[in-house]
Amino acid sequence: MGDIVIAIDGFSGTGKSSTAKKVASALGYTYIDSGAMYRCVARYFIDHQIDFEEEEEVIVALDEILISFRFNKALNASEILLNGQIMDHQIRLPEINEIVSQIAAQPLIRKKLVNRQQALGLHKSMVMDGRDIGTVVFPDAALKIFMTADLDIRTKRRHEELEGQGIQVTSEEIKKNLASRDRLDTTRIDSPLIKAADAIALDSSYLTFDGQVKEIIDLANKIIYEG
Ligand code: DC
Numbered sequence: 023m024g025d026i027v028i029a030i031d032g033f034s035g036t037g038k039s040s041t042a043k044k045v046a047s048a049l050g051y052t053y054i055d056s057g058a059m060y061r062c063v064a065r066y067f068i069d070h071q072i073d074f075e076e077e078e079e080v081i082v083a084l085d086e087i088l089i090s091f092r093f094n095k096a097l098n099a100s101e102i103l104l105n106g107q108i109m110d111h112q113i114r115l116p117e118i119n120e121i122v123s124q125i126a127a128q129p130l131i132r133k134k135l136v137n138r139q140q141a142l143g144l145h146k147s148m149v150m151d152g153r154d155i156g157t158v159v160f161p162d163a164a165l166k167i168f169m170t171a172d173l174d175i176r177t178k179r180r181h182e183e184l185e186g187q188g189i190q191v192t193s194e195e196i197k198k199n200l201a202s203r204d205r206l207d208t209t210r211i212d213s214p215l216i217k218a219a220d221a222i223a224l225d226s227s228y229l230t231f232d233g234q235v236k237e238i239i240d241l242a243n244k245i246i247y248e249g
Pocket of ligand 1: 034056057058060061122123124126127151152153154155207
């Protein structure tokens with residue numbers, strides 16, 4: 023029986039993060055949200071007025087940034103900390119959404135975060151989700167999942183989720199934003215979002231949340247117990 027790394031990549035709005043979190047908790051594994059790490063860098067750059075296009079500034083800033091994770095027993099989830107401060111809604115604000123894709127496209131920033139992600143995965147027993155986990159961060163991961171879902175279905179789900187939070191946005195705006203993020207993530211030069219050759223494609227368009235979680239857990243158990 024071996025502990026494995028599970029890499030979950032895919033498009034925005036496919037339910038990647040909530041799926042990865044549930045899979046990790048069912049297996050007793052650590053969950054790392056790599057997108058949250060890019061969001062922390064965006065938070066720091068905004069707070070310290072760092073221009074991500076100025077290489078010298080970026081190098082100095084990256085040396086000042088420490089991203090860590092801490093398990094919160096009460097929440098039964100891990101929290102992300104930026105220089106010792108818990109980051110929650112601060113990294114989910116519209117001002118972060120606006121800039122994070124450009125931050126994530128910068129090679130110097132990717133290099134630092136990929137090194138950190140690889141160090142976090144050394145002990146295995148880990149589920150990490152993102153865009154380049156199966157291709158760049160853990161090319162040898164025992165299980166790689168590539169999540170997709172129809173754009174209209176992702177739009178509808180995101181719309182319902184935002185309405186549930188009392189946030190008024192039109193379907194058209196959501197669809198446009200998702201399509202634009204798909205384009206930025208798949209066309210950037212450094213580590214674009216692509217399916218690793220050995221990743222298993224999971225189209226969540228017509229799966230329930232529990233259904234997609236079960237599918238991944240079954241695949242993981244097969245590898246963990248049968249090799
Ligand atoms: O998954 P998310 O929306 O929280 O990700 C935030 C941004 O970071 C998004 O623009 C994609 C990018 N990202 C990335 O380039 N590589 C990763 N491994 C994870 C996220």
